[in-house]
Amino acid sequence: MTDYLRAVFDMLGPAENGYADPAAWLRLEQEIGRRLPADYKAVVDAYAPVQLNGHLGLSSHPACAWRNLGEAIRSDVEGWNEWRAWKDDDLEPGADPRVICNRPQIVFGTPARILRSMLPSDAELRQDWKLWQELWVRAQHDAAARHLAVDLYDQLHAWVAGPWNAVRSGEFADCDVAAVSSLVLALCDGLGIRLMLDDPRVDLATARAAIWRTIAPTLAVGPAFPGV
Numbered sequence: 001m002t003d004y005l006r007a008v009f010d011m012l013g014p015a016e017n018g019y020a021d022p023a024a025w026l027r028l029e030q031e032i033g034r035r036l037p038a039d040y041k042a043v044v045d046a047y048a049p050v051q052l053n054g055h056l057g058l059s060s061h062p063a064c065a066w067r068n069l070g071e072a073i074r075s076d077v078e079g080w081n082e083w084r085a086w087k088d089d090d091l092e093p094g095a096d097p098r099v100i101c102n103r104p105q106i107v108f109g110t111p112a113r114i115l116r117s118m119l120p121s122d123a124e125l126r127q128d129w130k131l132w133q134e135l136w137v138r139a140q141h142d143a144a145a146r147h148l149a150v151d152l153y154d155q156l157h158a159w160v161a162g163p164w165n166a167v168r169s170g171e172f173a174d175c176d177v178a179a180v181s182s183l184v185l186a187l188c189d190g191l192g193i194r195l196m197l198d199d200p201r202v203d204l205a206t207a208r209a210a211i212w213r214t215i216a217p218t219l220a221v222g223p224a225f226p227g228v
Helices: 004-012 022-032 038-047 069-086 097-101 111-118 123-139 143-166 177-196 204-219
Strands: 050-052 056-058
Touching: 004 038, 022 069, 022 111, 022 143, 038 056, 111 143, 111 177, 111 204, 123 143, 123 177, 143 177, 177 204
Parallel strands: none
Antiparallel strands: 050 056
């Protein structure tokens, strides 16, 4: 079988890996609520930001301050929404992402997708949770670990708050975004530990449903965990 990633590297030459940073990719994927293809991340890590042969533009990287991929994605989303705000002629249903996604507005990440990323739902996320739990234990005895844990919680808080701060279409009710975000983090921590223990009384569907059911009245949305 052809190793296409290897073939791309052979064609483009030695990789610089100037911005390779797994943590930056993790933050971006958490923010948009989607995993990005591993081969794509490998090529971007190796060469971005760059334009190849005047055709292929790898113009951004999530760890690059002056060409940040997350900011580029957010700008595209916000630009599309602004364009739709004044554009008179309607898109065909098959070309309108709001219709495709069954959403009144396209936003940068969604609460439901964030909740999916916050709980140990697959092998990769369970490994992340193991590291997170080890940091909790170490933080009890090490000041540097404690400061790191607090800083990471600050980042998580900002990420969880993102969708509610961004939505201006009336999809959610006005609420104390900081308080809701803190509640979501606390619920994910508690139920996530139960999932890591393989507690027979708590499975993934139960955890997601419990969290969503708790915050739904504040957001003025249905109590059932969204399917998308």
